[in-house]
Amino acid sequence: MSEIKSLFATRLYRASLSEFKPEIDQDELEASCYSIAEDDEAGQDWCEENGYPGYTSYASLTDLNWRFPIFQELKDALDQHVAAFVEQLDFDLGDKEIVLEDLWINILPPGGTHSSHIHPHSVISGTTYVAMPEGAAALKLEDPRLAMMMAAPPRKKDVREDLKTFFYAKPKVGDVLLWESWLRHEVGLNMADEEERVSVSFNYKWD
Numbered sequence: 660m661s662e663i664k665s666l667f668a669t670r671l672y673r674a675s676l677s678e679f680k681p682e683i684d685q686d687e688l689e690a691s692c693y694s695i696a697e698d699d700e701a702g703q704d705w706c707e708e709n710g711y712p713g714y715t716s717y718a719s720l721t722d723l724n725w726r727f728p729i730f731q732e733l734k735d736a737l738d739q740h741v742a743a744f745v746e747q748l749d750f751d752l753g754d755k756e757i758v759l760e761d762l763w764i765n766i767l768p769p770g771g772t773h774s775s776h777i778h779p780h781s782v783i784s785g786t787t788y789v790a791m792p793e794g795a796a797a798l799k800l801e802d803p804r805l806a807m808m809m810a811a812p813p814r815k816k817d818v819r820e821d822l823k824t825f826f827y828a829k830p831k832v833g834d835v836l837l838w839e840s841w842l843r844h845e846v847g848l849n850m851a852d853e854e855e856r857v858s859v860s861f862n863y864k865w866d
Contacts, residue, residue, distance in 0.1 A: 665821060669800075669802075669803065669838075669839070669842060670744070670747065670748060670838070670839065671800065671826070671828065671836065671837070671838050672740070672743070672744040672747070672785075672835070672836065672837035672838070673828070673830075673834060673835070673836050673837075674740055674743075674834070674835050675833055675834060675835070676733075676736055676737075676740075676787050676833050676834070676835050677833060678740070679735075679736045679739040679740060680732060680733075680735060680736030680739075682732070683729070683732050683733060683736060684729070685789065685832060685833055687729055688729055688733065688789055688859075689789045689790055689857055691727055691729050691730070692764045692766065692789055692857050692859070693766070693857075695716065695720065695723070695727070695764060696714045696716070696764060696766055699714075699716055699719055699720055701718075701719040701720075702714060702715065702716045702718065702719035702720060705718040705719060712767060712768060712770070712771030712772065712773075713765070713766045713767045713768045713771050713855065714764070714765070714766040715763060715764065715765050715766070716763045716764045717761075717763040717765075717860075720763065720764075721761035721762060721763050722761070722762070723762050723763070723764070723859075724759070724762055730762065730859075733762075733787070733859065734759055734762065736835075737759070737762075737785070737787070737835065737861060738759065740785075740835050740837060741757060741783050741785070741837060741863050742757070744783065744837045745757050745783065748839070750782075752865065755865050755866055756865075756866060757782055757783060757863050757864070757865055757866075758863060758864060758866050759861060759862075759863055760780075760781055760861075760862040760863060760864040760866075761861065761862050762859065762860075762861040763859070763860055763861070764857075764858075764859055765786075765856075765857070765858045765859070765860055766855050766856070766857050767795075767796075767846065767849045767855060767856040767857075767858075768849065768855050769794075769849050769850070769851050769852065769853060769854070769855070770848065770849060771848075771849050771856075772796070772845070772846060772847055772848050772849070773845055773846035774845055775799075775801065775843055775844065775845040776843065776844070776845065777840065777841055777842065777843050777844075778840040778841075778862050779840070779841070780840075780862075780864070781840040781862035781863060781864050782839065782840055782863055782864055782865050783837055783838070783839060783840060783862070783863040784837070784838060784839075784840040784842075784860070784861070784862050784863070785835060785836055785837035785838065785860065785861055786798065786830075786835075786836055786858045786859065786860045786861070787833075787834065787835045787836075787858065787859050788830045788831065788832055788833065788834050788836075788857075788858050789832065789857040789858055789859060790832060790854070790855065790856060790857035790858075791830060791831055791832050791856060792851040792852075792854035792855070792856065793851060793852075794849070794850040794851035794852065795849055795850075795851050795854075795856040796846050796847040796848055796849050796850070796856065797827040797828055797829040797830070797846075797847065798827070798828045798829075798830065798836060798844060798845075798846060799825055799826070799827055799828075799844060799845050799846070799847055800825065800826045800827075800828065800838065800842060800843070800844050801824070801825055801842070801843040801844065801845075802823070802824050802825070803841065803842060803843065805824060808824075840862065
């Protein structure tokens with residue numbers, strides 16, 4: 660009898676931020692993101708100089724948990740989500756730990772995108788979603804084997820989820836998504852009429 664196995668799994672973790680930290684106020688978190696963006700002149704300048712749509716604190720303020728209490732609360736919750744994901748990945752960490760490396764804000768205006776990329780110096784990357792207006796783009800994840808499929812035919816339109824070339828994760832406010840940092844991902848066009856897509860992204864390293 661024939662047997663077919665699914666090998667070399669690519670894991671995507673999805674949960675509610677409140678699962679480990681129900682007291683985090685999403686409205687306060689959103690207000691804090693906008694307040695920081697308004698005051699972060701270095702971040703604004705970097706975005707303008709580099710043609711980055713909207714605002715990101717990635718090049719200016721990645722240590723938000725040391726600066727603002729609500730981001731320390733956020734880190735405490737994320738630490739637990741990442742620990743749960745790492746356990747499922749069966750990593751042998753030895754005498755090291757998976758710890759937060761950086762944490763930053765993203766505010767994507769209507770018409771803005773974030774092009775395909777990876778996070779090569781980290782182990783776990785992810786995002787928690789603070790504002791997701793109607794029409795805000797999903798997170799697009801790419802099969803890491805795509806570049807090696809030179810002669811493969813396209814998949815059927817009704818292809819099984821685990822065989823898709825691209826996967827679109829449509830998060831809602833309060834969701835946490837985690838993936839291994841080598842997984843290529845992007846954010847497509849924000850098609851919301853007027854509202855901005857707000858998220859907080861982060862990297863965890865083996866240290």
